[in-house]
Amino acid sequence: MLRHLSAIHVPFRLKRPFRISRGIKSVSDTIFVEIRDGNDIGRGESVPYARYNETIDGVLAQIDSARGEIEAGADRERLLEIMPPGAARNAIDCALWDLEAKQTGLSVTERIGWEKLKPVSTAITVSLDIPENMAAAAQQLKDVPLLKIKVDASNPIDAVRAVRAVAPNPRIIVDPNESWSIEQLALWQQQLVDLRVDLLEQPLPAENDAELEGFEALIPLAADESGHVADDLAQLARRYDYVNIKLDKTGGLTTALAMLEAAEREGLGLMVGCMVSSSLSIAPAMVIAQRCAFVDLDGPTWLMDDLKNGVIENCGTMTPPAPGFWG
Incomplete structure (x- = not known):
């Protein structure tokens, strides 16, 4: 058949x-x-x-x-x-x-020779808004271990400062989604250090990546839109400290696993991310998350209704889906 x-x-x-x-x-x-x-x-x-x-x-x-x-x-x-x-x-x-x-x-983990999936700490996203509204959102998340703050080039430091004021304890990823220039990065990075930001994700447009070669970053940089498949990594390693592996970019778990191994060989730190999606997208990404220093898999937490028996997020900890859901 x-x-x-x-x-x-x-x-x-x-x-x-x-x-x-x-x-x-x-x-x-x-x-x-x-x-x-x-x-x-x-x-x-x-x-x-x-x-x-x-x-x-x-x-x-x-x-x-x-x-x-x-x-x-x-x-x-x-x-x-x-x-x-x-x-x-x-x-x-x-x-x-x-x-x-x-x-x-x-x-899936048995077939690739890994241990059973374990819960992971995931970033919880504070989406872009005026600083007061971002602070109000962060106030509800002050006890999670990791926050991801979406910013643009208008008033990013005010936004991060507003979040940090109400959430003094979580680690923080700041994500401008390609909206900064190299001059803005140079201008703002010391303030990000002062605000105890742990990772800055894709500050520049991907086509401007070459400007990062030789740049003295004060804060670790992660490639997102710039890094898709394993062939990208040798060049990225000259510009970034981490790479964000997303299955929608790599084209599946098969190539995500290859990218993970290649990133480790290149000395790049590992991050796994997602789109806003259901647990069916997150379940295979949880495999990659087992090896990552930064995990950003809160996509299903934004949905009115996720799929039954999917992942469970509780105070920033993501638990794998129920047996039989996927993989």
Whole structure:
């Protein structure tokens, strides 16, 4: 019997608007993939991202273009040959991992030789707003171990200072989402040090990365939009201290694992991130999280309703999904 692949658009309404430097969203538009093989079903999810010129229709069309090979039995290695990195390949790759787990009776971590998934501390995001509103949001999060503060180039220090005033204890990641210049980075970095910021994520537009070579950073820098696959890492290691591995960028868990190993060889610190998504996106990312110094997997906490039996976040600790949910 041939496999059957299905892919649909599944929107999730958010509890509140999610703002970053390049826009605002009130709905998370995900792509849900199922691969059925006899009585076994593998599931995967991805989130098309406009930053990479992805659309819902475009990702669905990409998935449909691979349908024939997937239904004929293509494995994850073949998938790397027929699809480029991105959201479409991620959803299929994760569905194949899940299907293999169902068919073999071995969990994903057992198959890669790792221990069972453990809970991790995840960043909880304070989205971009006026400093007073960001402080009000952070007040509710003052006891979590790690905060991620979304900023732009308008008044980032005021925003971070407002959050730090009400949340003196958490570690902090600041994420400008490519909105700063090298001059602004130089101007603001000492103030970020004074505010005890632990990590600065993708301050410059990815196309301006070369400006970071030779720059004397006072605070560790993490590449996000600049780092997609393992081939990017040798160059990134000259400019950044950490790389943020996201499965929607790498095109699935298969290449995320390869990127993790390559980053460790290059001496780059590890971070794992996500889009605003359901637990079906977070479950495979939890595998990568086991090896990361910084974890940012709070996507499902923004949803009005997550999938049943998914991950559970409690005061900044993320617990893996229930057995049988994925992988």
